[in-house]
Each structure stands twice: as C-alpha cells, then as structure tokens.
Amino acid sequence: MSNPPSNMVSFKDEAVDVCIIGSGAGGAPLAHELSKAGLKVLVLEKGPWYQRTDFDHDEIKNARRNYWAPYVSDEPHMLKYANDAAAQPTNEGWTSNCVGGGTVHMSGFFYRLHPADFQMQTRYPEVSGTTLADWPITYADLAPYYDRAEAAVGVSGVAAKAKYAPPRAGDFPHPPLATNPLAALVDKGGAKVGLNVYQTPRAILSRAVDGREACVYCDFCGSYGCESGAKGSALEAFVTPSLASGKCEIRPHCMVHAFETRSDGGISAARYYAKDGSESVVKARVFVVSATAIESARLLLNHSSTAHPNGLANSSGLVGKNLTFSTLGKGIGEFDAESLDEAMRPHHPIHFINRSISDLYFLDAFEGEYNKGGTIGFLLPHRNPIFTADRISKKFSPPLWGAALQRQIKSTYDDLRELEFEVYGEFAANPLTYVDIHPEKKDRWGIPVAQMHVFNHALDVRNNLKVVEAGIDVLKAAGAQNTRQETVGGTTFILQHGTCRMGVDPKASVLNADCQSHDVKNLFVVDGSFMPSSGGVPTTLTIMANSLRVADRLIERLKSGEFE
Amino acid sequence: MPVCAYHPGMKRRDFIKASGSAALLCTSVHLGACEKKETPPPQQVQQPPPEWKFFVDPREREVANVALFRMLPADPESGAPSAHDLDVLRFVDEQLALPHFRDLHRMMHGGFDFLDRVSTKRFGGTFVSRTPEDQDKILAQFQMGLVNGLKFPQARFFETLRTFALEGYWGAPKYGGNKDKGAWSWVGINPHCSHIHGTCSE
Numbered sequence: 001m002s003n004p005p006s007n008m009v010s011f012k013d014e015a016v017d018v019c020i021i022g023s024g025a026g027g028a029p030l031a032h033e034l035s036k037a038g039l040k041v042l043v044l045e046k047g048p049w050y051q052r053t054d055f056d057h058d059e060i061k062n063a064r065r066n067y068w069a070p071y072v073s074d075e076p077h078m079l080k081y082a083n084d085a086a087a088q089p090t091n092e093g094w095t096s097n098c099v100g101g102g103t104v105h106m107s108g109f110f111y112r113l114h115p116a117d118f119q120m121q122t123r124y125p126e127v128s129g130t131t132l133a134d135w136p137i138t139y140a141d142l143a144p145y146y147d148r149a150e151a152a153v154g155v156s157g158v159a160a161k162a163k164y165a166p167p168r169a170g171d172f173p174h175p176p177l178a179t180n181p182l183a184a185l186v187d188k189g190g191a192k193v194g195l196n197v198y199q200t201p202r203a204i205l206s207r208a209v210d211g212r213e214a215c216v217y218c219d220f221c222g223s224y225g226c227e228s229g230a231k232g233s234a235l236e237a238f239v240t241p242s243l244a245s246g247k248c249e250i251r252p253h254c255m256v257h258a259f260e261t262r263s264d265g266g267i268s269a270a271r272y273y274a275k276d277g278s279e280s281v282v283k284a285r286v287f288v289v290s291a292t293a294i295e296s297a298r299l300l301l302n303h304s305s306t307a308h309p310n311g312l313a314n315s316s317g318l319v320g321k322n323l324t325f326s327t328l329g330k331g332i333g334e335f336d337a338e339s340l341d342e343a344m345r346p347h348h349p350i351h352f353i354n355r356s357i358s359d360l361y362f363l364d365a366f367e368g369e370y371n372k373g374g375t376i377g378f379l380l381p382h383r384n385p386i387f388t389a390d391r392i393s394k395k396f397s398p399p400l401w402g403a404a405l406q407r408q409i410k411s412t413y414d415d416l417r418e419l420e421f422e423v424y425g426e427f428a429a430n431p432l433t434y435v436d437i438h439p440e441k442k443d444r445w446g447i448p449v450a451q452m453h454v455f456n457h458a459l460d461v462r463n464n465l466k467v468v469e470a471g472i473d474v475l476k477a478a479g480a481q482n483t484r485q486e487t488v489g490g491t492t493f494i495l496q497h498g499t500c501r502m503g504v505d506p507k508a509s510v511l512n513a514d515c516q517s518h519d520v521k522n523l524f525v526v527d528g529s530f531m532p533s534s535g536g537v538p539t540t541l542t543i544m545a546n547s548l549r550v551a552d553r554l555i556e557r558l559k560s561g562e563f564e
Numbered sequence: 565m566p567v568c569a570y571h572p573g574m575k576r577r578d579f580i581k582a583s584g585s586a587a588l589l590c591t592s593v594h595l596g597a598c599e600k601k602e603t604p605p606p607q608q609v610q611q612p613p614p615e616w617k618f619f620v621d622p623r624e625r626e627v628a629n630v631a632l633f634r635m636l637p638a639d640p641e642s643g644a645p646s647a648h649d650l651d652v653l654r655f656v657d658e659q660l661a662l663p664h665f666r667d668l669h670r671m672m673h674g675g676f677d678f679l680d681r682v683s684t685k686r687f688g689g690t691f692v693s694r695t696p697e698d699q700d701k702i703l704a705q706f707q708m709g710l711v712n713g714l715k716f717p718q719a720r721f722f723e724t725l726r727t728f729a730l731e732g733y734w735g736a737p738k739y740g741g742n743k744d745k746g747a748w749s750w751v752g753i754n755p756h757c758s759h760i761h762g763t764c765s766e
Contacts, residue, residue, distance in 0.1 A: 406644035413751040
C-alpha cells in the first residue's frame with residue numbers, strides 16, 4: 001500500500017481554514033477547489049491511500065474481502081427492512097473506505113439528472129407514503145458545474161438526442177469509448193421496439209490527458225481501481241491535482257468520531273482516531289462532512305451536547321430521515337455464439353457495451369400519476385472468474401456443482417454471449433426508509449453503528465417492473481434467448497442520498513441551498529446526503545458537480561472573512 | 565557466469581557449497597570446460613510442502629479434499645481440471661487460517677466430521693471410502709439441509725465450502741489454489757492481463 005506523497009503539505013496541529021471529513025465524490029472536488037483558491041484544507045479520510053501501483057485484477061482482494069469496505073465483524077451496518085422483526089449486521093451501505101472513496105472502484109456511469117428531478121414534489125404533489133420534495137436549486141443552477149465536473153473527470157460519450165436525455169450545452173469532453181460489437185444488437189433491439197438507444201457516458205478517458213493514460217480496455221472497472229488512471233475517480237480527478245496547490249493535506253486512516261462545539265453551537269474541533277488508535281483533534285473555521293449519506297448521518301446523530309441534544313444539525317429531527325438509494329432492476333439474455341457474427345463471439349477484446357435507454361425515465365403508461373421510472377444501462381456480465389463461476393452455479397436451484405457445473409462453465413465461455421442490463425430507478429423518499437443509531441451494536445472503535453431501515457415503495461417497485469420489462473423486450477428484439485428478469489424493485493445500496501436533505505425551510509430540511517447546516521453555521525455536508533431525491537440515474541456525477549457549486553459559494557464567503 | 569550463479573530456490577548453504585566448488589574448478593580450467601564438464605547438475609532443491617494450518621488432522625484433510633474434488637471434479641468432456649489438480653485444498657487451508665475466518669472454524673470442523681458420520685451411518689463406511697455417487701448423495705443432502713436429525717447448519721457449511729472451492733479454483737494462484745493458472749487456461753482467460761496491450765499486472 002502506498003504512502004502519501006512526500007511533497008504534500010503537512011499541517012500537523014495547525015488550525016486550517018476547512019476540515020473535510022471524507023475524500024470521495026463530495027469531499028475531493030471541494031478540497032481541490034478550496035485549496036486551489038489558496039485556502040488551507042485538511043481532508044480526514046477513514047481509509048488508506050491507495051495509488052495506481054496498488055491496483056490489480058486480483059478478484060479475491062478486490063471483490064471478495066475487505067480491501068474496499070470493512071468486514072462486518074469489524075464495522076457492521078445494521079439493516080432492517082420494514083417487515084423484518086429485527087435488524088441484521090451487514091456490510092451493505094458501505095462504499096469504499098479509501099482516499100477517493102467509492103469513486104475509486106466505481107464503474108463510472110456518469111449521467112446527469114433530469115431537470116424534473118429537482119421538482120419532485122411539484123411534479124407529484126400527492127403520493128401517499130412518500131416524502132417527496134423539491135430541491136432549492138434547479139437543473140440550470142447545476143448545469144455549469146456538470147460541465148466542469150465532466151471536464152475534470154474526463155467523461156467520454158456522445159451528446160444524446162434520446163427522449164428524456166437531460167439537456168447539455170455541448171459535446172462530452174472526450175469522444176466515446178470503443179465498444180464490443182454486441183452493442184449493435186442493442187441498437188437493433190431498441191429500434192425494433194421503438195426505444196432510443198444512446199451511448200452511455202463514462203467517467204473513463206478515451207484519450208490520454210496530462211498524467212493519465214487513455215483506457216486500456218482491461219475490462220476491470222467496477223470493483224477495481226484503475227491502474228492506468230483512465231477512470232476519473234475523485235482520486236485521479238481531484239485529490240492528486242489538489243496536492244499541487246501546497247494548501248491541501250490528505251490524511252488517511254483517520255476515523256472522525258466526534259465534534260467539539262462552542263457555546264454558540266458552532267463546531268470548534270473534530271476528533272479522530274488515527275491508525276495506531278491514538279486520538280487527535282483538528283481545529284478549523286469550517287467543517288465539511290462528506291462520509292456518505294449513511295456514515296455522515298451516523299456521525300451527526302452520534303453527537304450529543306447541550307446545544308445539540310438530539311444530534312448535530314438536527315433541530316429539524318431530519319438527520320438520517322429521507323434516506324434514498326436507487327431502485328435496482330436487472331435482466332439478462334443469452335445469444336448462441338454460433339448464431340452471431342464472428343466479431344460478436346466470445347473473447348472479443350473489448351468488453352464495453354455502453355448503451356443506455358432513458359425513454360422510460362417517465363412512464364407513459366402511468367401518466368397523470370407517480371410515473372417515475374429510470375434509466376436502462378446495457379452491459380456484459382463482469383469478467384471476474386470467481387463471480388462468473390458462482391453466477392453460473394446459481395443459475396440453478398440449488399446451485400450447481402460437480403461435473404455438471406464444469407460443463408456449464410465451459411460452454412458459457414465457449415458457446416454463449418450473455419448480455420445484461422441494469423435499471424437505475426427512482427427511490428422515492430418515504431417515512432420508512434431512514435438511518436438511526438443502533439442502540440447496542442458498536443464498531444471496532446466502540447462507536448455506535450448506523451442502522452438502515454429500508455422500505456421499497458410499492459409504486460417504485462411497480463414502475464421498476466415496467467422498465468425491466470422494456471429492457472427484456474429490447475433483448476428479445478435483439479435476438480436474445482432465455483431472457484429473464486433477475487431483479488425487480490431491488491436496492492442499490494452504494495447509491496445513497498437524502499439523510500441531510502437540503503431545502504429552504506429549516507423545519508423541513510437539514511441544509512440550505514449552499515449545503516450549509518441551518519443550525520450549525522460552520523458545518524456543511526456535500527456527499528449524497530444533501531439530495532432531496534435520488535433521480536433515476538447513478539448520482540456520482542451529481543455529487544461531484546454539486547461539490548464544485550458549493551465550493552464557489554464557500555470560497556466567496558471564506559475570503560470575505562466569514563466563519564472567523 | 566552461469567556455473568556460479570545463485571538459483572532461486574537454492575538454500576544459502578547449498579549456494580555456498582556449489583559456488584565454492586565451482587569457483588575452485590574455474591580457476592584452474594577453461595571456462596568453457598568448466599561449464600561443460602564441471603558444472604554440477606542443476607539443483608532443484610525440493611521445498612518441503614508447507615505445514616497445514618487448518619487441516620492439521622490428516623483424516624479431516626482427506627475428507628475435505630474429497631469433498632472439494634466432488635464439488636469441482638476433473639471432467640474429460642469439458643477438459644476441466646479438478647479441485648485436487650489446482651490445489652484448492654491448500655487455498656482453503658490458507659484462508660481458514662486467517663484471523664477473519666476464525667469464526668468459521670467450529671462449523672467447518674463440525675461439517676467435515678459430520679460428512680464422515682452421516683456416511684458411516686447411511687452407507688456403512690467413511691466419506692472417503694464411499695463411491696463418488698454416494699459422496700455426491702451425501703453432499704447434496706447437506707446442500708439441501710436434508711440430513712434428518714442433524715443439529716448442525718449443514719446447508720451453511722456446504723455453501724461455505726462451495727464458495728471457498730470456487731475461490732480457490734478460480735482465484736489468483738498466489739493464494740494457494742488455481743495451480744499454474746489451470747482454471748484460467750482451461751477456459752482461455754487471464755484476468756490479470758489487458759487484452760488490448762497484452763500486458764499483465766502480476
């Protein structure tokens with residue numbers, strides 16, 4: 001594991017302008033912008049600092065142990081579905097614990113939200129069992145920051161003309177990535193059933209830029225770090241560039257567990273445990289929490305003081321509430337290799353399909369009611385060999401083993417092409433989905449852990465089914481056989497939002513439009529917690545763009561002498 | 565000077581011995597002759613197999629080895645190597661010795677013991693001694709949790725072993741299994757290599 005760069009500034013015990021807790025999609029862009037503006041920034045990151053040379057294709061390390069997220073036995077989350085009798089320990093709800101956060105091992109599907117996502121309450125004023133809300137900002141407010149984030153990350157794609165594709169001013173910063181010939185079958189299938197298929201924007205460089213190579217098409221994006229630097233993680237796009245300012249220190253292995261507050265309720269210091277177990281204190285003018293929607297809520301809710309008896313920034317009682325994820329749908333189909341053109345057969349060197357459909361973002365079938373659907377993204381199943389063998393085994397019930405499994409695996413590699421899709425669906429905020437603190441369970445530091453309460457709203461499940469059915473129709477029209485729905489109305493835990501919802505009314509939100517706490521003036525939250533709604537796309541780009549937006553406002557205020 | 569070179573795997577004592585004698589010879593004769601005639605045969609120092617860490621009981625080790633073999637057998641039809649061919653047992657042993665998997669020890673020891681007990685009760689002989697068909701029947705019963713009267717998480721034991729078997733068979737060889745990348749060679753992949761550049765990250 002690599003060490004922090006030796007030329008990085010070290011603030012030691014010095015007070016800084018801004019202390020950021022978490023270095024992922026929210027924290028890193030903010031650190032970059034603030035330090036570039038000359039402000040002293042200290043980022044406390046709970047996990048290690050991996051660098052490109054640490055990244056490889058070792059599936060056991062990357063996908064099956066605790067390289068990215070902790071073991072349940074060390075740092076559990078507790079999970080309770082609405083109908084469960086009791087919460088169970090789980091590692092769901094973690095994104096990667098490392099410098100760069102979940103973006104380091106993301107797949108990098110970089111869609112923008114649709115303008116209507118910012119006005120969910122206005123669009124759907126009365127949906128029983130939900131707590132939908134409008135954002136205090138609009139798509140137009142965020143659009144220039146989408147442009148900036150896409151440029152920094154290096155998004156490759158083609159400006160789509162598809163139905164419900166969000167408006168954009170120009171082309172993507174980089175041309176689209178090469179794709180597997182099977183992508184043509186998705187195009188064909190979509191055309192046959194009357195759906196617009198477009199190239200999925202990816203946070204992966206199709207051509208080299210300073211210090212980062214173009215994609216080498218190794219096909220190991222999701223669950224892996226990128227050894228070429230082509231993937232636009234927060235590590236590559238913001239952390240590494242931020243060091244050049246000489247104003248930004250990234251401090252790995254720092255588990256922030258508490259805040260000290262002043263008599264006026266503001267934060268005076270953050271307390272953290274270092275790798276050796278020792279406790280340290282950081283003083284700053286401003287504190288920014290960006291540890292994921294679940295962990296940020298946990299950190300705030302674990303606080304208790306005279307000024308904040310029910311948790312920090314929680315006078316509304318809404319810290320941890322309105323938790324949303326992404327509603328997951330999945331489907332798959334098979335093509336007999338013999339029936340395909342030579343180029344489409346197994347072992348083609350490029351694994352990207354990169355095809356999307358947004359036509360079902362709003363469902364015509366349910367026009368006039370809550371009709372929020374989502375986005376379909378087509379892809380080939382991950383090439384991880386253990387995962388592949390297990391997936392083939394689990395096609396059968398009970399899971400296959402013995403010689404029969406060996407033959408299935410061989411024939412899958414030799415004779416089949418499987419094409420799958422994922423649906424990124426809206427997850428309506430609702431009163432039954434939230435984070436609180438488990439009354440007994442603690443992590444390896446003795447800190448009470450987060451408990452997730454999850455309820456998939458029936459209308460999300462209904463709508464998700466509709467989108468999954470459309471995906472299956474495309475596969476069938478493309479000529480796939482043995483098509484099947486694999487997931488309907490599931491939950492993508494790594495996409496998480498809403499637990500510090502922003503809004504205009506301090507009684508109905510935790511943050512204002514600047515992502516500043518209504519209660520604690522020198523506290524900001526910039527991970528997905530701020531989002532009042534999930535949208536029907538993966539939200540990493542939105543979190544990055546918003547962080548750049550918050551940075552502009554914060555720089556202005558800090559330079560004007562506020563928060564002294 | 566190849567004769568005097570240190571070979572990986574050679575113990576230091578062996579190296580000193582070999583290099584000392586070669587150096588002596590090399591001072592008195594032509595190098596070519598030295599290389600041709602005086603070089604001791606290449607010494608492949610056989611490393612003793614590593615100690616077993618979890619499977620210290622030979623009987624239990626053999627039960628596990630057979631169970632893994634039945635889960636992932638050699639298959640002439642598909643050309644599959646077996647779990648035994650790929651040293652999957654060694655992988656499982658290494659993994660179960662890790663601190664994180666200590667919680668599994670009781671169940672795993674119990675599971676291998678019960679495979680024997682159930683086999684003996686049902687077929688009149690230990691698990692290892694039975695036919696492959698009988699062994700598969702017992703494993704299938706464990707998988708489905710159908711062994712009557714067994715107060716033991718038989719299905720969870722089976723699933724844990726199945727998962728380890730797949731990891732040891734298909735994972736990176738450095739963990740002890742997938743010997744010589746046999747599983748990857750069988751299906752024509754190398755996950756550690758980039759298709760486009762032909763470079764590998766190993």
